[in-house]
Amino acid sequence: MSESSDPRESGKPGWRFHLTAAFVTAMIMIAMIWINVGLRSSRHFREGEMYFQNEKWIEAITSYESAAHAYTPGNKNVARSLERLWEIGEKLEMETDDPTYPLIAYRSLRSSVYAIRSFTMPYKEWIPRCDAKIKVLVERQRSRQNIPE
Secondary structure, three states, rough: OOOOOOOOHHHOOOOOHHHHHHHHHHHHHHHHHHHHHHHHHHHHHHHHHHHHHHOOOOOOOOOHHHHHHOOOOHHHHHHHHHHHHHHHHHHHHHHHOHHHHHHHHHHHHHHHHHOOOOOOOOOOOHHHHHHHHHHHHHHHHHHHOOOOO
């Protein structure tokens, strides 16, 4: 009796099994990363909301920025965090004559958009809006400190 060369008869898994196992493993890993990033974004957004309600602006900015950096497609916390950063910047602009804190908010928003890595550049419409605000605030800051341009 001769031994068969058919892998199905040898009892060893064939290439299809290994390919399927690798694919399933990769999908599980991607799902775990996606869930982790989504949960992290949600946690940071909730922290930001708590700080926002208590008017702890720097802490709120930090939390919203962290939430915005945790981008995954379809994650609503990113867009909401960017909107909150803009809102904080505008609020601080109206409440104080010192441009330092509004600058922090707008720069955090802009850097968050630049930090998002994807096949496209989501939320890029925020960049020119932030640049315009930052330009005005930097000019105001320089004029207050008598720094030439």
